Amino acid sequence: MVxxxxxxxxxxxxxxxxxxxxxxxxxLMGTPTEGGTAQVTVGTTAAQLGPGEIRMVTIRADKNNAGxxxxxxxxSVSASTGFPLTPGDTIDxxxxxxxxxxxxxxxxxxxxxxxxxx
Numbered sequence: 001m002v003x004x005x006x007x008x009x010x011x012x013x014x015x016x017x018x019x020x021x022x023x024x025x026x027x028l029m030g031t032p033t034e035g036g037t038a039q040v041t042v043g044t045t046a047a048q049l050g051p052g053e054i055r056m057v058t059i060r061a062d063k064n065n066a067g068x069x070x071x072x073x074x075x076s077v078s079a080s081t082g083f084p085l086t087p088g089d090t091i092d093x094x095x096x097x098x099x100x101x102x103x104x105x106x107x108x109x110x111x112x113x114x115x116x117x118x
Contacts, residue, residue: 035117042105042112046075049114050099057101057116058092061085067107077102085112 040049049057061069070082071091082104083091093101103112 033118035115037116038114040103040112040114042069042103042110043108044105046072046077046102046104048075048099049101049103050097052098052116053096054098054116054118055096056092056094057098057114058090059085059101059103060090060113061087062111062113063088065105065107065110067105067110069103069105069110069112072102072104073100075102077104079104079106 035054036052040047059069059071065087068079069085070077070079071085071093072078072082085091095101098114098116
């Protein structure tokens with residue numbers, strides 16, 4: 001059986017490790033210094049978003065879209081391989097280059113909104 005004192009010491013050690021990890025991650029990620037936004041029109045042919053060095057991007061399908069926008073990581077993205085964004089849906093992606101993201105839709109003229117940080 002574990003004593004209360006031993007459990008308390010283990011918890012304190014764990015909390016210290018978590019604090020160190022948090023500090024390390026903050027140093028790795030840093031504070032975003034700038035960002036940007038864009039509105040893109042998505043059609044039935046896969047289109048690359050970038051290039052552009054980023055840390056994270058949020059992509060939102062326009063709430064008035066008639067179709068679905070699909071998100072992938074190469075030009076082969078399709079309705080069967082991409083991540084679907086129905087009207088109003090959002091996805092957050094942590095990635096180092098906007099050019100690694102591709103969009104395609106099941107109908108022409110669909111809109112997507114982007115916001116990213118560097």
